[in-house]
Amino acid sequence: MNEIICPSCKKAFKVDEAxxxxxxxxxxxxxxxxxxxxxxNLAEREKESAVQxxxxxxxxxxxxxxxxxxxxxxxLEAKNKLVLAEQIALKEKELTSQLTKKExxxxxMKAKMQQSVLExxxxxxxxxxxxxxxxxxxxxxLKSKDLEKELLEKSLIEKFxxxxxxxxxxxxxxxxxxxxxxxxxxxxxxxxxxxxxxIHCENEFNKLRATAFxxxxxxxxxxxxxxxxxxDYIYRESDDEGNEIISIMFEMKNENDETAxxxxxxxxxxxxxxxxxEKKCEYAVLVSLLESDSEFYNSGIVDVSxxxxxxxxxxxxFFIPIITLLRNAAMNSMQYKKQLAFExxxxxxxxxxxxxxxxxxxxxxxxx
Numbered sequence: 386m387n388e389i390i391c392p393s394c395k396k397a398f399k400v401d402e403a404x405x406x407x408x409x410x411x412x413x414x415x416x417x418x419x420x421x422x423x424x425x426n427l428a429e430r431e432k433e434s435a436v437q438x439x440x441x442x443x444x445x446x447x448x449x450x451x452x453x454x455x456x457x458x459x460x461l462e463a464k465n466k467l468v469l470a471e472q473i474a475l476k477e478k479e480l481t482s483q484l485t486k487k488e489x490x491x492x493x494m495k496a497k498m499q500q501s502v503l504e505x506x507x508x509x510x511x512x513x514x515x516x517x518x519x520x521x522x523x524x525x526x527l528k529s530k531d532l533e534k535e536l537l538e539k540s541l542i543e544k545f546x547x548x549x550x551x552x553x554x555x556x557x558x559x560x561x562x563x564x565x566x567x568x569x570x571x572x573x574x575x576x577x578x579x580x581x582x583x584i585h586c587e588n589e590f591n592k593l594r595a596t597a598f599x600x601x602x603x604x605x606x607x608x609x610x611x612x613x614x615x616x617d618y619i620y621r622e623s624d625d626e627g628n629e630i631i632s633i634m635f636e637m638k639n640e641n642d643e644t645a646x647x648x649x650x651x652x653x654x655x656x657x658x659x660x661x662x663e664k665k666c667e668y669a670v671l672v673s674l675l676e677s678d679s680e681f682y683n684s685g686i687v688d689v690s691x692x693x694x695x696x697x698x699x700x701x702x703f704f705i706p707i708i709t710l711l712r713n714a715a716m717n718s719m720q721y722k723k724q725l726a727f728e729x730x731x732x733x734x735x736x737x738x739x740x741x742x743x744x745x746x747x748x749x750x751x752x753x
Contacts, residue, residue, distance in 0.1 A: 569712070582637045583617055586704050588670055593705060601625070607664065620708060622658040624719065631715035633708065634666040639674040648697050649683060650675050658693040668711055669696040672704055686710070 390397045492591050501719075583606075590604055603621040618635040636657045642646055650673050661669040676682055686707055687698040 410440060474632065490495070503617055512692060529741070530571045582639045582674065582701065586637055587620070587699060589701075589704055592710075597709075600623075609664070615641070616657065616664065619664060619666060621666075622712065622715075628719075630719055631665040633668045633670055633711060634661040634664055635670050635672060636660070637672045648675055651692075654689065654693050654696065658696060661696075667695060667715075669693065670707055672694070672701055674701065675697055 398671055419544040432662070468531050528708070587604075594604070600621070604618060609615055616634045617637045617704050620631070620633040620635065622630045622632075624630055634657065637654060638648070638650070638653055650671060653671060653673075657669045660666075681687065682698055683700065684697075686703050689696050689698055697707055
């Protein structure tokens with residue numbers, strides 16, 4: 386057991402070894418911490434001094450480096466300024482040269498443009514003069530044409546006025562003639578109307594007889610009424626040897642507009658066929674104005690041979706064409722007719738010869 390006196394209160398107390406060791410440890414730990422703290426403080430002060438010294442050195446080094454850099458920069462700036470000045474001077478020289486060249490080109494272009502404008506002005510002036518000249522010529526021509534037009538209009542007005550007056554006179558005459566013919570038609574009997582159509586056809590034939598038909602053509606009225614009836618006209622044509630080329634029996638039929646009973650073309654077919662056969666004509670033609678509204682009979686030359694052999698119905702305007710048509714067809718078959726006539730003549734000659742021989746024999750026998 387150890388006895389320890391407190392330094393503060395001066396009292397003595399006893400501690401065992403373990404307590405003494407613990408107190409001793411505390412004392413030692415406290416001293417260590419104080420020494421450690423003192424050393425740490427010293428180290429911190431030394432560190433700060435070193436840092437300040439290092440900072441001062443670094444600052445001096447940086448300042449020296451910056452001074453060097455500033456010198457280099459100043460030198461480079463001076464050099465760059467010199468190079469830049471030289472480049473600017475060279476560029477200005479080049480630009481001045483180019484500007485001078487461009488100004489020369491611009492001046493040349495301005496001169497060319499002025500020349501072109503002058504030439505265009507001259508061209509336009511010439512064109513305007515030409516157009517003005519043409520305009521004046523056209524104006525003069527127009528005036529002349531207007532004058533000619535006025536004269537022509539005046540002439541045409543006078544001409545057409547005269548023609549109109551003449552036409553009015555002609556129309557007046559036609560109206561008077563039409564009124565006269567209508568009045569005459571009302572006064573004519575059905576027989577007279579038929580005779581008028583016959584005269585028309587006969588006149589149409591006679592107009593062409595001298596030029597279109599040969600001398601050995603017969604076209605006359607059928608006046609033979611021994612059989613009880615007769616046609617209107619017979620057309621016969623023969624060759625120079627007397628052989629018949631063609632023969633046509635014509636019947637002309639018309640009726641008065643005032644006639645109560647309207648006849649049909651078909652009503653006359655049978656009688657016409659009978660007249661053809663009795664007068665030994667090859668063809669029969671009905672020239673008709675009956676059934677004036679019939680599209681069938683108004684179509685032209687109408688073949689009705691399906692009812693009566695070799696029979697046709699025509700309007701008056703086809704009177705000459707039907708003769709020409711049938712005549713041309715007959716001419717094409719004339720060679721065969723001539724050959725047939727020749728054969729017939731030979732047969733007649735042989736018959737006559739045989740008859741003469743017989744008569745001679747009989748006469749000779751009587752004499753014996």
